[in-house]
Amino acid sequence: MVNTQIGQVIAVEPGGRTVTVEINRAGGCSGGCSHHIFQDVDMNVRVRAANAAGAQLGDFVQVSFETTDALWAAFLVYIVPIIAGLIVYTIAGALQVPYAGIVGLSAAVIALFIGLKRGNRVRSDYTAVRRLEPDSIQLDRSSCQNCPLR
Secondary structure (H helix, E strand, O other): EEEEEEEEEEEEOOOOOOEEEEEEEEOOOOOOOOOOOOOOOOEEEEEHHHHHHHOOOOOOEEEEEOOOHHHHHHHHHHHHHHHHHHHHHHHHHHHHOOOHHHHHHHHHHHHHHHHHHHHHHOOOOEEEEEEEEEHOOOOOOOOOOOOOOO
């Protein structure tokens, strides 16, 4: 699955083949959202991207990246430990192992650490695919785009 974000080029490496892009990611249900259930959470993410668009310093670009690896890492960290803990707990209970709950919890923690270690190795490849005109960019911070209450 390919995802895109809009960011601004803040650095161009010598040769111009790679750029550093700053992407502003605003939290959902914050800012001007009428529900305003969460505090304002804005964070800027900086990524190194291949410069397929020929962008220069200060240009706004559309950055493309693959999300499949990130989803797999999330599965390893959130789902696999639960499944591993339940399976080990069930087997330990069937074998009448003392403290089967602790054995199952231990298996879940071990699976979590393995998932975290593998998940940290996931690297996304970012590509600046096209330059954008500053007038064409609409960064609407007051919308409730990601709000579950709208």
